Amino acid sequence: MKNDSPVIAVANRLPVQRREAQDGQEAGWELSPGGLVTALRPVMATHTGAWVGWDGGTKGMPPTLPDSRVSLVPVGLTAAQVRDYYRGFANGTLWPLLHNAIEKPRFERSWWRAYQEVNRIFAERAMSAVDGQPDAITWVHDYHLMLVPQLIRNRRPDQSVGFFLHVPWPSPDIFARLPWREQVLWGLLGADLVSFHTDEYRVNFLRSCTRLLGDAGVKVRGSSVDLPDGRVVATSTAPISIDVAEFSAFAADPEVQAGIAELKEQFAGRTVLLGVDRLDYTKGIIERLLAVELLLERNRELRTSLSFLQLAVPSRDDLPQYRTLRAAVEQHVGRINGMYTQPGQDVPVHYLYRSLSQKQLAAYYATADVLLVTPLIDGMNLVAKEYVTVQHANDGSGGLVLSEFTGASVELSQAVLCNPFDVEGLSYRIEQAMGQSPEIRRRALAQMAEQVRVHDVHDWVSTQLDDIATRGATARERG
Numbered sequence: 001m002k003n004d005s006p007v008i009a010v011a012n013r014l015p016v017q018r019r020e021a022q023d024g025q026e027a028g029w030e031l032s033p034g035g036l037v038t039a040l041r042p043v044m045a046t047h048t049g050a051w052v053g054w055d056g057g058t059k060g061m062p063p064t065l066p067d068s069r070v071s072l073v074p075v076g077l078t079a080a081q082v083r084d085y086y087r088g089f090a091n092g093t094l095w096p097l098l099h100n101a102i103e104k105p106r107f108e109r110s111w112w113r114a115y116q117e118v119n120r121i122f123a124e125r126a127m128s129a130v131d132g133q134p135d136a137i138t139w140v141h142d143y144h145l146m147l148v149p150q151l152i153r154n155r156r157p158d159q160s161v162g163f164f165l166h167v168p169w170p171s172p173d174i175f176a177r178l179p180w181r182e183q184v185l186w187g188l189l190g191a192d193l194v195s196f197h198t199d200e201y202r203v204n205f206l207r208s209c210t211r212l213l214g215d216a217g218v219k220v221r222g223s224s225v226d227l228p229d230g231r232v233v234a235t236s237t238a239p240i241s242i243d244v245a246e247f248s249a250f251a252a253d254p255e256v257q258a259g260i261a262e263l264k265e266q267f268a269g270r271t272v273l274l275g276v277d278r279l280d281y282t283k284g285i286i287e288r289l290l291a292v293e294l295l296l297e298r299n300r301e302l303r304t305s306l307s308f309l310q311l312a313v314p315s316r317d318d319l320p321q322y323r324t325l326r327a328a329v330e331q332h333v334g335r336i337n338g339m340y341t342q343p344g345q346d347v348p349v350h351y352l353y354r355s356l357s358q359k360q361l362a363a364y365y366a367t368a369d370v371l372l373v374t375p376l377i378d379g380m381n382l383v384a385k386e387y388v389t390v391q392h393a394n395d396g397s398g399g400l401v402l403s404e405f406t407g408a409s410v411e412l413s414q415a416v417l418c419n420p421f422d423v424e425g426l427s428y429r430i431e432q433a434m435g436q437s438p439e440i441r442r443r444a445l446a447q448m449a450e451q452v453r454v455h456d457v458h459d460w461v462s463t464q465l466d467d468i469a470t471r472g473a474t475a476r477e478r479g
Contacts, residue, residue, distance in 0.1 A: 005160075005469060006049040006136040009040055010126045012086070012144040014053035014072055016065065029062050036141060036166060038382070039240050039457050049136060050129040052122060057082075073129050075122055084114030086144070087319060093178070094143045098167050099282050099377045101174050103321070112180050116147060119187070123151035130159065137468050140191070142166045147183070150190025160472025162464060163191040166240070167379040168407075169201040172208045181212055189218075189225060192471035195238045195464060197380045197407035202235050234471045238464055239407060242385045244456040250362035251393035259363030260394075267367070270346075271434060273308040274368035276361065276383045277375075278315040279353070281325055284376045284403065284420040285310065289332045289349070291374075291426040296340045296348060298427070303340045308372075309350045309364065326353070365390040370399040370433045373406065374420040380407035385452045388412065392449035397441045399433035400448070401426075411451050414444040 015037040016029045031037055040051075048069045055061055055074035064071055077085070088111035096103040122145055130136050140148045140163045149161050175181060185208060188194050196202040206220045217228035225233040250256045263272075273292065277283040292308045312329065316322045330351065337347040356364075365371070371387045384402055391398040402408060402415035409417055416436075418429040433441075 004047070005465070006133045007047045007465065008050050008052065008126055008129045008133075008136050008138045009070075009141065010052045010122060010138065010145060010148060011036060011040075011141040012054055012090070014055055014061065014074060015040070015051060016062065016072065018058060031065070038242065039460070040141075041243070041457075049133070052125045052129055054086075071129070073125050075125050077118065077121075081114055081118055084108075084111045085118040087316075089115040090144045091316060091319065094146075095167070097174065097178060098143055098170055100168065100170050101177065102376055103281055105177070107177075107179050119145055119147035120151060123148045123155075126152060127155055130156070136160075137162065137465055137472070139164070139465070139468065147187035148190075150187045153190035158472075158476050160468055161191045162193045162195065162468035162471075163188055164195045164238070164240075164464065165201070165379070166197075168377060169196060169204045169208070171204050172211045175204070175208050176212060181208075182216075185209055185213055189227060189233050191233060192475055193234045193236060193464075193468050195236045195467075197237070197239045198410055199237050201379075201407075202237050206235060231475060234467070236464075236467060238460060238467075239411060239455065240380050240382070241452060241455055241457045241460050242382050242389065243458070244389055244453045247358075247362065247386055247389040248393040250359060250390055251366075253359060253362070256359050256362045256366070259360060260366050263363060263367040267307050270305055270307045271302075271369045272367055273306065273370050273372055273430065273434075274364055274387075275308070275310040275372045275374075276364070277310075277312060279312040279317075279322065279326055279329070280315050281321065282375055282377055284374045285312065285329055286325075286332060287376070287420050287423050287426065288372055288374050289329070289336060290423045291430060292349065293332075293336050293340075294424055294427040295430055296336070299431075303348060304342050304345050306348055307346065307350060308348060309368070310352070311356060311361075311364065312351065312353050313355050314353060361386070362390050365398075366394045366396060368398055370401060370430065372401050372430065373408070374401065374403045374418060374426060375406055376403070376420055378403070378406040378408075382408075384408045384412055384415070388445055388448040389452055392445050396445065397438040398445065399436055399441045400444075401429050401433050411455070412448045414447045 015032050017032045018029060050071040050073050052073040054077055061072055061074050092106045093111060097105040126138055138152060138159055138161045149163050152159055152161055209218055209225050210220050219226040223235050275288055277285060296303055333349050333351045336349050341347045365387045373381055373384045400415040401418055402412055403420045404417045416429050416433045418426050420426055
């Protein structure tokens with residue numbers, strides 16, 4: 001079933017950024033990079049509606065998305081709100097907590113008050129976007145806005161509301177550390193449908209509801225949550241994906257092919273390992289560097305025949321812990337190159353701290369002999385899906401080393417799975433992937449690429465919107 005209802009997408013940021021004038025191109029506005037924007041582009045292309053998000057303090061936002069019928073509804077935030085809601089509660093409390101408290105979360109009441117205040121602002125802006133579109137679906141995204149579904153429900157009981165969490169949901173004992181745990185759960189239960197990348201995250205959420213809201217009359221039945229007022233909230237497992245047609249088309253793109261030729265010339269005679277990540281402490285970049293170091297230490301011949309390219313996309317570099325992480329990564333890169341670069345030879349580790357276009361990334365994907373996707377924990381990881389798609393479209397035989405703690409590992413089980421906490425074990429997994437025959441790697445690539453093709457982002461979007469609309473209609477009939 002194809003749902004043609006208008007869609008009101010509600011996310012932390014608006015999906016546009018200012019484009020500076022360069023190379024004969026005029027200044028203007030373009031879609032921002034990032035997984036969420038990429039995932040929701042099919043909605044923008046096929047539905048009317050609006051995108052509600054923080055304007056980032058940028059003035060002069062266009063009224064609609066480029067080449068789209070979707071209106072932009074900017075949310076303005078004060079410097080104090082950005083500090084306490086975004087840097088504080090969202091990224092200092094919720095981000096580490098939801099990632100299994102891999103870093104210690106901070107619990108500050110002033111941050112919580114700011115989070116409540118900003119969620120109310122987003123809910124008001126979303127409801128204003130719904131005005132005049134009674135059949136619209138409101139689709140709220142990610143951990144920044146977990147109170148918004150209930151705020152909308154309180155004001156518009158018949159509104160169809162969905163929520164998608166793009167990060168993991170931890171076990172109940174970890175989530176229970178949050179002082180405002182019940183309020184967050186009630187906020188999410190304002191939706192008709194709450195969706196997650198994996199069954200594990202979804203079950204953790206249901207277990208959290210049972211443990212923390214059972215005394216309030218909440219009952220979990222199968223994949224649904226029965227509320228005391230008679231409402232039933234559905235949950236679903238809906239792994240996010242990529243636009244396979246777009247990434248496959250890069251195989252024939254002249255710009256991508258030129259980039260591949262340049263990289264193959266630069267790294268001729270070397271096995272190329274690749275890492276592509278936001279610079280974040282969840283991504284396991286330091287553990288990956290240490291594993292490559294062990295590989296070089298154990299195999300002297302690799303010091304002149306192996307190149308590891310780590311692309312680190314700048315992320316939250318205004319936060320102290322991210323600046324510290326960047327310094328640590330760069331220190332490890334320098335130390336490894338200082339120890340293992342042979343006289344007259346190229347360095348074994350190449351490190352780029354910058355954003356790259358999708359076409360530039362596609363050239364790196366097509367060139368790499370092995371991609372290392374080794375986060376300590378990750379909600380999904382679209383880089384792994386992009387890699388197998390580009391490699392397969394280019395008739396490649398690249399290998400994939402994939403952390404078992406990513407959502408992607410559920411779908412891409414033909415990869416060489418690893419435990420990134422075991423640094424020495426990770427080094428052997430990398431060696432295993434490098435040593436596989438091209439035939440074995442091609443077979444694995446074909447299976448993984450087919451999985452991604454069948455379950456691409458268009459399938460994800462249409463399934464989610466249909467489910468939200470269906471659940472919303474069912475709730476109204478019960479009411």
